[in-house]
Amino acid sequence: MVQNLRTPIVCVMGHVDHGKTSLLDRIRGTTIAEREAGLITQHIGATEVPLDIVKKVCGSVFKGDTKVPGLLFIDTPGHRAFTTLRARGGALADLAVLVVDVNEGFQPQTLEAVEILKRFKTPFVVAANKIDKLSGWNPQPGKPFIISYPEQAEHVKVALDEKIYIIIGKLYEMGFSSDRYDRVRDFQRNIGVIPVSARTGEGIPDLLMVMMGLAQRFLEKDLEYRAVGPGTGTVLEVKEETGLGTTLDVILYDGEFNVGDTVVVGSLGEPIVTKIRALLKPRPLSEIRSEEKFKQVKKVVAASGIKIAAPNLEGALAGSLIRVASGDINEIAVQIKSEIDSVRIETQSNGILIKADTLGSLEALVNELKKENIPIRRADIGDISKRDIAEARTVKDPLLSVIVGFDVDVLHDAKEELTGSEIKLFKNNIIYKLIEDYKKWVVEQKALIEKKRYETIIKPGRFIILPDCTFRQSKPAVVGVRVMGGIIKTSLEVIKEDGSIVGRIKGIQEHNENISEASSGKEVAMAIDGPTVGRQIKEGDILYIDVPEKHAKIVEQELFEAMKIEDKEALMAYMEIRRRGNPFWGK
Numbered sequence: 001m002v003q004n005l006r007t008p009i010v011c012v013m014g015h016v017d018h019g020k021t022s023l024l025d026r027i028r029g030t031t032i033a034e035r036e037a038g039l040i041t042q043h044i045g046a047t048e049v050p051l052d053i054v055k056k057v058c059g060s061v062f063k064g065d066t067k068v069p070g071l072l073f074i075d076t077p078g079h080r081a082f083t084t085l086r087a088r089g090g091a092l093a094d095l096a097v098l099v100v101d102v103n104e105g106f107q108p109q110t111l112e113a114v115e116i117l118k119r120f121k122t123p124f125v126v127a128a129n130k131i132d133k134l135s136g137w138n139p140q141p142g143k144p145f146i147i148s149y150p151e152q153a154e155h156v157k158v159a160l161d162e163k164i165y166i167i168i169g170k171l172y173e174m175g176f177s178s179d180r181y182d183r184v185r186d187f188q189r190n191i192g193v194i195p196v197s198a199r200t201g202e203g204i205p206d207l208l209m210v211m212m213g214l215a216q217r218f219l220e221k222d223l224e225y226r227a228v229g230p231g232t233g234t235v236l237e238v239k240e241e242t243g244l245g246t247t248l249d250v251i252l253y254d255g256e257f258n259v260g261d262t263v264v265v266g267s268l269g270e271p272i273v274t275k276i277r278a279l280l281k282p283r284p285l286s287e288i289r290s291e292e293k294f295k296q297v298k299k300v301v302a303a304s305g306i307k308i309a310a311p312n313l314e315g316a317l318a319g320s321l322i323r324v325a326s327g328d329i330n331e332i333a334v335q336i337k338s339e340i341d342s343v344r345i346e347t348q349s350n351g352i353l354i355k356a357d358t359l360g361s362l363e364a365l366v367n368e369l370k371k372e373n374i375p376i377r378r379a380d381i382g383d384i385s386k387r388d389i390a391e392a393r394t395v396k397d398p399l400l401s402v403i404v405g406f407d408v409d410v411l412h413d414a415k416e417e418l419t420g421s422e423i424k425l426f427k428n429n430i431i432y433k434l435i436e437d438y439k440k441w442v443v444e445q446k447a448l449i450e451k452k453r454y455e456t457i458i459k460p461g462r463f464i465i466l467p468d469c470t471f472r473q474s475k476p477a478v479v480g481v482r483v484m485g486g487i488i489k490t491s492l493e494v495i496k497e498d499g500s501i502v503g504r505i506k507g508i509q510e511h512n513e514n515i516s517e518a519s520s521g522k523e524v525a526m527a528i529d530g531p532t533v534g535r536q537i538k539e540g541d542i543l544y545i546d547v548p549e550k551h552a553k554i555v556e557q558e559l560f561e562a563m564k565i566e567d568k569e570a571l572m573a574y575m576e577i578r579r580r581g582n583p584f585w586g587k
Helices: 020-028 051-061 080-089 108-119 145-151 154-173 204-218 220-225 329-343 359-371 386-393 412-418 431-456 549-562 565-581
Strands: 009-014 045-050 070-075 095-101 124-129 178-180 191-195 232-241 245-254 256-258 262-265 272-275 278-282 294-297 299-301 304-309 321-324 352-356 376-381 402-406 424-428 461-472 477-489 493-495 501-510 513-515 517-519 523-529 542-545
Touching (some): 020 095, 045 304, 051 070, 191 204, 232 304, 278 299, 352 359, 352 386, 386 402, 424 431, 477 542, 549 565
Parallel strands (some): 009 095, 178 191, 352 376, 402 424
Antiparallel strands (some): 045 070, 232 321, 245 304, 256 299, 262 321, 278 294, 493 542
């Protein structure tokens, strides 16, 4: 029956900045992209494009009849949300559009998106975006690609075909047969590559037409089967609406919701059991996150973006399941709670703390951190609290004594606790930026730690006592020296070429001014506690800084390549002195 045919859910995926949201903007005629943080979609939005709109956009290229009532586009915050939604709802996305900047080709996130689609066996097409940026492109605003393409100069056609073939080649490497969509006969065996421009609208009719064709041909049985029965959805956002109180923005992906249905919703505590008071459907082509008017309906069938008004939704958790309680309510509640608990992980005692605003965001953040092998001590939902700061303090590793917050606030008492503490806080509403910032900080901190470590290492130094430069014979002996290699510093012990200890450097002067160290080539006055000039030391003697064995080993193994030739020679000569008595010294 036609009325039981579910709207297919289309997941839009692709690399950052390749134009996922802009593509949907063109379809729905809104400017959501400009409102997103950093122009990158961070929360899952839903846009319903009904069949009559599809027909209008496609114009003359729309052929044949279809039972598919339209398309429901999910605009994901990166491809990670696809796995999040997938894990939650079995097969939430029926189809996918992989957006690729035709000029940049496949990027790391594109490749990962393809791997995910491959793993879940999701039918997809490639939208080769930004064709309008090709040199010499002659724009045909809003036209289908098959009408726009013949209007292009020959060299532009060649350039586009070359770029399309690069994409086809990449897909082939990943195990997919593909071609430009108008050359594909069997979309079940071949991936269609559709050249589009989100900016001019070219190719959008072709894209919609192919998606409708795929849904009609391959999904009809599944769509029909899942449009009836008790509804299951994913909570996108929990919002306060004037006159309605707390509401839920939900993607209904299975079955139906009716006003009066008892539903179970996930929360931070025990799941909420409540009754649907009102169902509010966004008007066609309005985005579920925008503040436009909704119309009240008595019933809604999958797949839909829907706003639900019901009592006691204050503690509802974005990202959790919402289910119509058709059977044992307790059993449903246990399932929903266990799913939430599986994401709020406590893993390693030595790891970072992460906080996020929704379950989906938290799951995406956990996935990204695991991918980067960054250990997690605790992952939780909500604003950063005093308790989080206290817990981060217990982490011994300074590189992990960190809190990462995605789209959350810092509570007042936590701000006070943070002031003056050594806890590092990273806060952002773009996931990949959070990871980038943390990794960059770790690199900087490691460099600082290494710098400090190297600064404490005693390095080799070799110097000669200059002739006619004895200014004081003893207590301390003061002589003029020239540094032959390495570095000399105050408070370090000095040895002779036979390995015997001479004394300790008490002070160094250059032009009658005290200095703490002198490097190769410098001539300075040196005060040495211990020897008497003429007895233990004399003019013309070559002396060495006494380097502890452990330090000498670090210098030889880690710093040697970067040292100047005279510094290397000073080290080798010193090692030779030490190894006369013990061949394995410093090895």
